[in-house]
Amino acid sequence: MSAGAKRMRRLEPAAIAGVMSREVANFRTYWKGTTFSSVLEPIVYLLAFGLGLGATLVDEVEGVPYIQFVGTGMVATAVIFSSALPAMFGTFVKHRFQNTYEAILAAPVDVEELVTAEMLWIALRSGIYGCVPLIVTFAFGLDPAWGMLLVPFFCFVTALGFAGFGVTMAATVDKIDQFNYVTALCITPLFLVAGTFFPISGLPKGVQLVAQINPLHQLVELVRGGAFGFEWVDTARFAFLVAIALLTWRIAIARMRARLID
C-alpha cells in the first residue's frame, strides 16, 4: 500500500493536498459559525456605516452611493480578517499547543509544502468569504457587473499575501499575546487606510503614499474597478498584490523552517 521508493520532489501536489485535506476535515466541524459571522459582519457594517453615515452625513463618494462605496470596500476588510488573523493564531496554536506540525512533518511533507498548503487553504477560504460583502451590497442597490467575476481571484491573491504575513508573524512571536502588537501596529492601520470607509485622497500626502503600498487599498481599488469599471492602473495594482503574495510566501517558509526544524 505504501508508495514504495518513490522519488520525492519539492512542492509535491500530493503533500499540499494532504495538508489541505486536514484543514478541510477541521473546517467541516466549524464552518457554520465562521460562515454566520462572515455574512453577519458586513451586514452590520453596511447598516452602521452605509445607512447611518449615508443617511445623515454622506450621500455619495466619488460619484458612488455611499453604501455601495462602503460595501465594495468591505471586501478588503473581510479578506484581511479572514486571512491574516487565522494565519497568525491558527499557525501558532497548531505549532505550540496542538503539536500538529510535528505530526505532519513526520510524514513525507516538508516545511515548504506545509506553509504553501496552509496559505492556499486560507486564501481559498478568504477568496470566498471576501465576496460576501459584495453579495450583501446587491441588496443595497449595487448592480452586478462582469468585472465582479474577478473579485474572488483578487481576494485570493490578496489573502495569500496576508496569510504569508500571518504565518511569518506566528513563526516570529514567542507568546500568543504578542499578536496584540501585530494587530495594533499593522492590521488596524492597514484596515483604516485602505479606503474602505472614506477615500484616501482626503488624507495627508504622507499617509496617501503609505496607503499606496497597502495591499488592502489596492484590493479595494480593484474591487471598485470590478464593480464600476477598471482602469489600466489596475493591472499594476494586481501585479503588486502578486508580488506581495510571492514575497510573504518565501519569507513565511524561511521563518517557519527556522521555527520548526532544529
Place this chain on the structure above:
Amino acid sequence: MAAIELSGVVKHFGPIAAVNGLDLEVPEGICLGLLGPNGAGKSTTMRLLTGQAIADAGELRVLGHGLPSDSKAARLEMGVVPQLDNLDVDVTVEDNLAVYARLYRVEDVGAAVDRCLDLARLRDRRRDAVDELSGGMRRRLLLARGLVHEPRLVLLDEPTVGLDPQIRTEIWTLIGELKSRGTTILISTHYIEEAERLADEVAVMTHGKVISRGRPADLIAEHAGRQTAEVYAPPQRLAELRASVEAEGLKVRPAGPAIAIVGSERAAAGVVPEDAVVRAATLEDVFVLLTGEEAE
C-alpha cells in the same frame, strides 16, 4: 542493509550537546529499545530521524536514504508515533486516519482507514469525534495513525508515557502485534518494564550517546550478574553497609528507601546481611548502574 545507521552523530542546542557522538545501528526486523533517563537524547534522536532536527556532525541513513538530504523519501516508508497526543480532536476518527493516509500517499485511502480502525479496535467509533474517545482509545488511534501506510520502520517515541497501567498494557499488545509482523521498531522509553517486554535488544543511552547495548538478558548478565540483594534499613545503617560492600568490590545502587547490592552472588560470606531480600537481577539494576539515574 540496516534500517537505521547512525555514525558519530552530534547535535547541539546552544552549549548543550543533546546528542554527542551517537553510533547506532538497527537491523531490519528487530525491535530496539532506546532506554535512557530524561535528557539522555532519545527525543532528539527521534527528531533527527524524522528530519525535524539537523545533525551538526555525523552520518545518518534510514532505510537506505541519507539524511537530511533524502529525509522525505525515508519518511514515506517510516511511521512515527509521537510522545504527545496530537490528534485533531474535533475531527472524526476516520478523518484523522484518512488525512494521514493522504499525507503518506496511500492509494486506497478507504481500505487503509478500515485496516487501521480494526487495528485500533475503533470500527464502531469511526464517525465519533476524537474528543469523545477515552484516553486508551486515543492512544490506540495515535498508534494506528502512524501505521496507516504500513511502514517498514516504526519510531515509537515514549509511546506510553503518562498512561495508566491498563492503557499501557493495551498499547504493548498492539506493539507486540506489530513486532510479530516483522516490522522494524525503534522505541524510546524510560520505562524499564516496557523495554524488557518489547525490545529484542536494548541500547542504554545517556548524555547523548549509547553506553551499552545488547539483549536484555545479556545486558543483565554482563553488568548486574545473577542476583541482587536489597537491604532495607535506617539511612545511617545503609550508608555504613554501602561503604563496606563497595570496599569488597561489589556494585551498590540506591533503590528508593533501600540499597541494592548488585551481583550479590559474588559476595563473600557475611557481606550481605541475612535480612536482605534476594531477587534475580533486572534490567533496572543495569539501567541505574549505567546511568546513575533512578528507574521508573
